[in-house]
Every structure is written in C-alpha cells, then in structure tokens.
Amino acid sequence: MKIPSYLYQSVHSDPKFPVRRDINSLNCDYPFPNAERLQKEEKLNLLSYYYTKWTIIILLGVIIGCILLMITFIIEELTFYKTKLFVGYIFPMGEGAAVGIYLVFTICTSLLSALPVLFWHPTVQGVGVPETISYLNGVDVPGLENWTQIPARFLSTLLMILAGLPGGQTEALLPIGLTVASNVALLKIKGRRMFPNHRYDSDRMEFGAVGLGAAASANFGTPLGGVFFVLQQLSSWHAGMTFIIIVGSLMASYLFIAVYNVVRNVDDHYHNANSFFSPFEDEHKPDFLLSEFPTFILMSLIGGVLGPLWVCIHGQLSRLRVRFVKGKLEKLAEIALLSIFISSPLLQLLFTNQQCSKKMWTTNFGKRILDELHLNCSGDKFNAQALMLLGNPETVVRTILILPDGEISLTFTVMAFFFVFVGSALHLGTWTTNGVVVPNLLMGALWGRIFKHLVADYLFGPETAKMAKYSFLGAVAQIAGVTQYSIAFGIMMSESVGVINFALPVFVIIFCTRYVSTLFSSGIYEVIACVKGYSILVDSAPPLCVDLTAKDIMSTRVVALPTSMTAGNVRSVLENYPHLEFPVMDIGEILDTVS
Secondary structure, rough: OOOOHHHHHHHHHEEEEEEOOOOOOOOOOOOOOOHHHHHHHOOHHHHHHHHHHHHHHHHHHHHHHHHHHHHHHHHHHHHHHHHHHHHHHHHHOOOOHHHHHHHHHHHHHHHHHHHHHOOOHHOOEEHHHHHHHHHHHEEOOOOOOOOOOHHHHHHHHHHHHHHOOOOOOOOOOOOHHHHHHHOOOOEOOEEEEEOOHOOOOHHHHHHHHHHHHHHHHHHHHHHHHHHHHHHHHOOOOOOHHHHHHHHHHHHHHHHHHHHEEEOOOOOOOOOOOOOOOOOOOOOOOOOOOOOOHHEEEEEEEEHHHHHHHHHHHHHHHHHHHHOOOOOHHHHHHHHHHHHHHOOOOHHHHHHHOEEOOOOOOOHHHHHHHHOOOOOOOOOOEEEHHHHHHOOHHHHHHHHHHHHOOOOOHHHHHHHHHHHHHHHHHHHHHOOEEEOOHHHHHHHHHHHHHHHHHHHHHHOOOOOOOOOOHHHHHHHHHHHHHHHHHOHHHHHHHHHEEEEEEEHHHHHHHHHHHHHHHHHOOOOOHHHHHHHHOOOOOOOOOOOOOOOOOOHHHHHOOOOOOOOOOOOHHHHHHHHOOOOOOOEEEEEEEEEEEOO
C-alpha cells in the first residue's frame, strides 16, 4: 500500500485543486438491449462492420504517421536555421550584442508559444498525457476532441522549442493522435455519417487508444513501447482492443521510420533515427557484469529519490501558481521571466567557459546541427554549451547519451544537471506545452555520467564502467522515478537500445526505482491530473472505503424516468438535471436508458 506522503496530502487533498465541474463522463457501455436495438443488430452486416473498422485503423496509422512526420521535419528545419543564424551572424557580434539579441528572441518566442494556450485552446497547456489518461478511462475532457487544437498544439510546441525551453516535442504531440482517431467515427459527408456503425462512445475510446498508440510509437520510435504506453494508461482492455492498438502503432511507427530514413538519407534502415536511444555502435554495445548489479540498485535509489523530489517541486509550484498567478498578463509575465532565467546561465557559460567535445551523432540531422556548433572549437569538435542553448531537446538527449568519457568535463556535467533540474521543474506547469520525458532523460543521462566518474570507475575501472552504459541507465532510473511507469518505459528503452540482453538491468532498475519512489510521492502524471481537476482513480482505495457502496458516495439521488411521460415533463427533467444518461424504470426494474 502506498504510504501517504507530504506531496500526496498537499496536492491530492488540497481544496485549491477540486475536480472540475465542466467535465462529463463518456458512455463507454452500449445501451441496454431492447427490442428495437436487437432488431437493428440483426439487420447489421457484421462483415461490413469489421471491414470498416479495420479500414479506419489502417487509415489512422497512415494519417497520424504523416502528420507527425510533417511536424517533426518543420521543427527540425526551423531549429537548424535558428542555430545557423545565431552561430553564423549573431554570436560573432560580441557578447553584449549577442546576449541582448538572444534574450529578446527567446522572450518573444516564449510569449508567442503561450498565446495559443491562453487565447485559443487551454486544453493544449501542459504535458498532454494526463488528458489522454482521463479520456481513455471515461472522462470527456473539454476541447480534447476539437480539430482546431491540433494547430494550436503544434504552434505552441514549435515556439516553445525555438525559445529554448526544456520541454521537447514528444509528449506535447501525443494528444494529436487521440484527437484525430476519436473524430474519425464522427466524420460526416453532406450531413450523413461516414461510419454510422461506430458512433458510440466506446468506439471513440477504442479509436482514441489506437491513435494514442500510433502517436506514441512514432514519437518515441518504438512500436511495442507505444503499445504498452497505451495499455498502462487504460484501466481495462480486452484482447481485441490490444490487437488493433498493435496494428495502428506498427503502421504509424514503421511509416515514420521509413520516410524519415529516406528524407534524412540514413543508410542503415535498422537504425531508428527517431528513437531517444538509437542503437549504439557495434564497438559501444552496452554489456554488464553480475557484479555490477549492486551499483544498479544504488542508481535505483538515486532515481527513486531525485524523481519524487522533482515531482514535489512541481506540486509546490502548482500551489503557488494557483494562489498568485491568476490573470493572463501575469501568466505571460511568468513565462517571460522564466525564459530569461533559463537562458542567462547558458549564455554566461557560452562566453566565459568554452567546452569543446568530439562530434558524435546518431542521426544525419544531429550531424547537421553539430557541424554548425563550432564556436571557438576545431573542425572535428563542437561547443557543448551552444548545443544546450540552441539544439532541440531531443538532439541534446541523444548527443549526451553517446558522448564518450572525457568529452565533457565533470564540472560542466554537474552544472548542466542542476540547470536542467531547476529549469525543467520551473517550466512544467507554465501556460505553454510542456514535457516530462525529454528533460528527465537528459537529467538522468547527466547524473549517470556523474555516477560513472564518482562510483563506477572506482569499483570496476574505466574499461568495464562504460560511459554510454551508465548514462543510459541513469536516464532509465530518472524517468522511472518521475513517472512510475514500469512496463511501458522498460519496453521502450529495451527496444530502442538494440540489445535484448540489456533488458535485464533496465527492468531491475525500473522496478526498484518505482518501488522506492512510491514511498515518497505519486507519479507526475497523476499529480498533474489532480492539479488540473481531472477525476482519476488512485492505485488502491483508502482503507476505510472498502465497505462503501455507490449510494454512500452519491452526491444526488438517482433521476429515473417512468415508462410513460409527457413531453413537457421530459423537457423539464432535461433542463433541471445535467446528467449524461437517465435510466428508464418500471416498478424498480431498469428497462432501458435515455441519453
């Protein structure tokens, strides 16, 4: 049983975070069978039903994969031209002019990234995963199914990355898949539904799960990892639902990988250019010894403490934001100040302490970025501070993971860790799109490098304690401590590293970290859902609630309709009670429902 923590008490039970009153539940059950519906079911061609269902699933995989491809290419190209502009034209002007121009640029782009959230679609704000969890478990999140939230989410994410805020595009784009998928069943041509047999809320929820799996598989670059990411969010599922999620995820991920490899001219098509943990080179394949497992357990303890600490900071900042940051101008001012706070230390380091590292890349796009970051470095090296300042977060994570030992100093690694830890905790919860996975992967990779220098080298020597291995496992421990997702991220990381034997230390660290972190706090997605007012079930019921019935916790009495009513009485009931569904009863027996 989870031990109640200070964070759990301060966020989950805080009256400042009540459940929102503008949300309804999805009707995930089909209506009660009656004579009319049974007659329609008998006339329904089941073969046609399954043909249209599989057509929709295949189309979803293709459409979502293409949408995410276009968004990824746009973000990468604009990031590249931003890097080229500052390195080639702005930074040579000198420290004073360069710092001023960069701060003006990052403030403007940060403010622009908040405009779609504040003035267009508030649902776009944040990580996006709590909204998908709520939707897939029966909560009708306002605005999540609206088509126009797709461009709003894209614009906010693009501008957030250009501003240099530590969010990343991965999680922020996941709800796009759910939005596209859940709306397919509602498409109309000249007022007629294209798929009338898939009009129920349960169909929309199934298609939404397929869309989320497709988006996760394409974004993370791991087909099976995306499937388990969806299944871990669902409170219940069945074999048929699992199969359609797998098909949609495979379609989207392999389409994404194939097209990306062709456009970016990646020769090895096994090399997954979009994965955070692209397969290591043959000479750097991670291996492990059984004698290293005590150090892996120690890394689990570190991740199990740092993760809840980061979550706790976010929880306390959420309390302060609810109390003091209320108006739209105040929210814009917070984002502007935050962009200055995040950019200033890196700008100071860039002009005072040059850190040149050997060029190592996992994608051709990463090579293009590193080729531009040659500030005061020789031709085969790049400036690490400039990468942290100008590179998109995904490229920074991939580069830090594979840099060999000695390419960045221990001092810079420690400074970068504290910078990312504080900056990402402050950024999460602001009125832009945010990210949890990418900043924590970077944090874990950085403290994994520190752990290798301070602990592993003394125990096993530099030859056994390889930098890529401990950087990778540090990222595993950090993300497990923050999200408390066990199977999903374990599959993702094991699948993308390319070595099946390495799954053993990955899962050992994940399960140990998750156990330790649950002693201190809940997962970050659960905390964000409570802050936003989404109704969500905790892992286990409180001890005193096991004997409660539905009657004990109902806020109002049941509003039932008799078998015969006048039109005026029906209208009066609908106007006075905002219920989603009304049971039709006759002498205490439920005959049907009206919704």
